[in-house]
Amino acid sequence: MASNFQTDTRQMLGRLRGVMSEDAAGQARLDRITQLIAEEMRTEVCSIYLFRDEDTLELCATEGLNPDAVHQTRMKMGEGLVGRVALSGKLMNTDDAPATKGFRYMPETGEEAYSSFLGVPVQRLGEKLGVLVVQSKEARVFSDEEVYAVEVVAMVIAEMAELGAFVGEGAAMSARHQQPVLFRGGTAQEGAAQGNVWLHEPRVVVTNPFADDPDREMERLSEAVETLRVGVDRMLSTAASGDKEQLQVLEAYRMFANSKGWMKRMEEDIARGLSAEAAVEKEQSAARARMSQVTDAYLRERLNDLDDLSNRLLRILTGQGSVTGAEMPDNPILIARNIGPAELLDYGRSLKGIVLEEGSVGSHAAIVARALAIPLVIHAERITTEALNGDFILVDGDQGVVHLRPDDSVISAFRDKMAMQAQAQERYASIRDKPAETLCGQRMTLMMNAGLMADLPSLESSGAxxxxxxxxxxxxxxxxxxxxxxxxxxxxxxxxxxxxxxxxxxxxxxxxxxxxxxxxxxxxxxxxxxxxxxxxxxxxxxxxxxxxxxxxxxxxxxxxxxxxxxxxxxxxxxxxxxxxxxxxxxxxxxxxxxxxxxxxxxxxLETPSLAFAPDSFYDEVDFLSIGGNDLKQFFFAADRENELVRRRYDTLNVSFLTFLEQIVARCEAHKTPLSFCGEDAGRPVEAACFAAIGLRVLSMRPASIGPVKSVLRRTNLRELKAVIEEARQTGVMSVRPAVMEYLKEKL
The missing domain is CATH 3.20.20.60 (Phosphoenolpyruvate-binding domains)
Incomplete structure (x- = not known):
């Protein structure tokens, strides 16, 4: 049955504003919000569930349920109707909750058989914070106006949570952007760095979601949108005429910037009591929610365009996040969802580290980071929503770990690690001009990889x-x-x-x-x-x-x-x-x-097929270089961009080492110079094994030359080859354990 009730959104927001302005602790504020919404919606129950961790929701405030259940009732993502709303990020509106798929009765809440259920996700720009629920005994489907009102309140709760409105004594939430956070991502460039956060696209915080003067808010929005349109037109006029793809992107920008539907929705939001900034962010959050559900690449790109335009519009309205006026901190660690190579090169060597939410080990950003020898961690999910400019941060590119706002014990351990690395670098510097000659007298040639002029000074300093x-x-x-x-x-x-x-x-x-x-x-x-x-x-x-x-x-x-x-x-x-x-x-x-x-x-030589090319090829080619990164992924049929499989197969696997030995033998038979180039060449244990099976030239990133040379100069290749052969004869999958035991005794 459809609802006959009507809710005045502006009135509800006005009362909500009064609650937010009260001098009260965070829990008291949430309690007052649930009371207010229940009154305005004429429902018996209003409850707020918030995430305690990525997978657990907790009842943090309620009007109508058992107050003793607050902070006691918890559920997993997807569990019950509340969990389903959290999982999908979509609202649920039903007049028969007990008959709805996924319904779960929670006796500890004192919950009666409430028929009507409206659950709305509390989220901010794609970040899930919780679920706002209203329930009533009367079987009714909530009207569009009522749904809109609850959605607006959910958005305001998300904004106020961002500002720390619900923390303090008896807090329902821990203070955001203040606690230590650990991110586990993937390694794209090794190394360790400490410094302060510099956001590539600083987050805009809406400090007042309420409209003081709706007419003035309409004017502000109109002026900001006009500024945005002029900016897009200017970009179009200066774009390269032959660059069709760039023009297509900018045309899409202009289409959105001139969209009457987009403008109308934001104006309606303001008319119902939101500020201009909150109206923009409400539409942006809706676009982000749709984007997470869309699989079509073209539609995702278009929603991404709208997201970018919304960011630009918010910066115009608030003056936040503009590059001018913002000063990069000392020892900046760049944080971004993703970044292109040209943008990264603009920052240059001023960066101490880079952390991306997206990216890949073979991405343009990773290539530039390696060229600049800057530690890079990828797949650090949600870091752009958690980090603020200036936050202290530790980046461990060796382990793919990031510590944001770490405590003293973590900082101390991390600095010990950096000190040990610095001592090792001093040791490597002492052998920089000495040959990479093994204990058995074999002379190795260590070369470096490069891609920018900025790499070339490393040619001398690394000893390459x-x-x-x-x-x-x-x-x-x-x-x-x-x-x-x-x-x-x-x-x-x-x-x-x-x-x-x-x-x-x-x-x-x-x-x-x-x-x-x-x-x-x-x-x-x-x-x-x-x-x-x-x-x-x-x-x-x-x-x-x-x-x-x-x-x-x-x-x-x-x-x-x-x-x-x-x-x-x-x-x-x-x-x-x-x-x-x-x-x-x-x-x-x-x-x-x-x-x-x-x-x-x-x-x-990056494909297994070339190893089996006719003899005439080996006579024709002046030299061969094994491209280890690609060769390994094709040999094992394991995509090196896929975190599920890329670490599954070991370089020191017996099959792969045997294959490399066959290549070495063919090149020796035809007197074809051979080298090994790739990440594995720069790993001391792997490099020693390559030398033991006959490879004499290795090419790696400059920072790896010292560690590799240090191990080679203390290794007897004949002994190591015997260790490899003995391990192979036992039928093991990888010779790594045997090699590590040998090197541990000798080094």
Missing amino acids: EGVGLFRTELQFLVRSQMPKRAELSNIYARVIEAAKDKRVCFRTLDIGSDKVLPYMRAVDEPNPALGWRAVRVGIDKPGVMRMQLQAFVRAAAGRPLTVMFPFVAQREEFTLARAEMDKALERERILGHPLPERIEVGAM
Whole structure:
């Protein structure tokens, strides 16, 4: 039966404002809110349930249920009608609660058989805080106006919770943004850092959700929206005319900014008693809630556009979060949902650490973080809603752990760890200029990976003997349009000059999969890592490859040049790519440009298929570099971006080591120079095992060279090889336990 009652939302908000202005403790405020809502809604029961942890709701205030049940009654997410509302993030409105799926009777609350049930989620910008419930004995479906009123009150409760209105003696909630919080994420760049939070997109706090003067609030909203529209139009007018995707995004922005429906809903919210800021945030929360339910990628992008516009509008209204006037703290730790490579490079080396809610180990941000040697933790869920600018924070990139506002004992332990790392770095510095020679007299070559000019000073400070991999895609990823050949040639020339006489191996453009150029149309592929990427793109669209190869030749200016093609899966791909190199050399000769004094053209072995290429391939290629990151994921069929499987398979697995040995043997038979490049090369235990099975050149991030050299100089490879062989003979899955025991005794 439909409700015959009507609720005056403005009147309810007016009374609610009075409750909030009273000088009372947090629990008393919540108690008064439940009384007020029950009176205004003409219901026997009003209850507020709040989350005690991520999965547990607690009855924190009630009018109509047994007061002794407050702080005693708890339920799991999804349990009962209240738990279902919390789980779905959607309201529930029924006139027959006992017959509704999921109903659970709770005798400890003194609950009678209430027929009507209206449950509304208490949430702020997608963050679930609890559930607001009204119940009545009379069987009735609450009207749209009544539902709206309860939704508005739920939103105000969320806003006031953000401001700490419900803390204090007898508090229903703990103080937000004050308690220590531990986040467990994933490691994308190792290292440890301490500092203060710097939010990439500072959260806007609505300090007054109530409208003092609705007419004035309407004016403020109108003025702010006009400012927003002008800003979007300005962005459109300055956007690159050839950048179709950027224009499409901005056109979507303009469509939302001029949306009459969006504006009308916010004006209705103000008319019912909300401030302009609260009206914007109410619509933003609704969009975020819809976004969490949408699986269609296009719709999610559009809702994301609306979310971004709402943030811009809130900043205009409140003046909060603008970059101007905000000063970055000392030792800044960047916190963001996600971030692009160009934005991250704008911050540069001023950052001490980075923590992202999203991201991946192969993302653009991770590539730049590695290049800048900045610790990076990804998948730190909800950190952007919990952290505030200036909060003290510890980032453990080795473990993928973040301590926000840590207590003294955690700080002390963390600083001890950092001190030990600093001492180790001093020890590594003492052997920087010494060779990576093992106890059995085997000379190893340790190279470094790079991708930015900012990496090159590490060539000398780390003790690296050259650059085993220079990633060239970063120069493409951080631009809004394709770089010109002259620009690339100038960059590559500076790299060669900075390396002085040391070898630099340039890897041609490795795009596709997770590395999509912002000015190229993305190809929708079911499995991008196994799709159209790297050398495959270069062969099918040779224009960019030719331009880049010519830039390499001009940068060399008669000096030695080393070029490597990525993701070669069969000999024919290398032959075609090598032919493009020959064409570039011939073109430069005709133009009268000096040719390299010596040129090496190699390939990255990242697919198992290339290990079984014909002998003629091993004779044709000047060198090979094992791309360990990709090779391992394809060997084990385990996506390295998938946290469920990427740690499941060990690099020191007997099968993988045997496979690597086969590659080493083939290269030795054909006198083909071979190196290993990837994260595992920079792990001392793995590096020692690689050396033991015959690999003589390892390329890694600069910070890993010291630890790897230190272990190699104290290891006898013949003894270690015997340990590996003995473990293999016992039928173990991995040789790691045996190797670790040996190294523990020897080091």
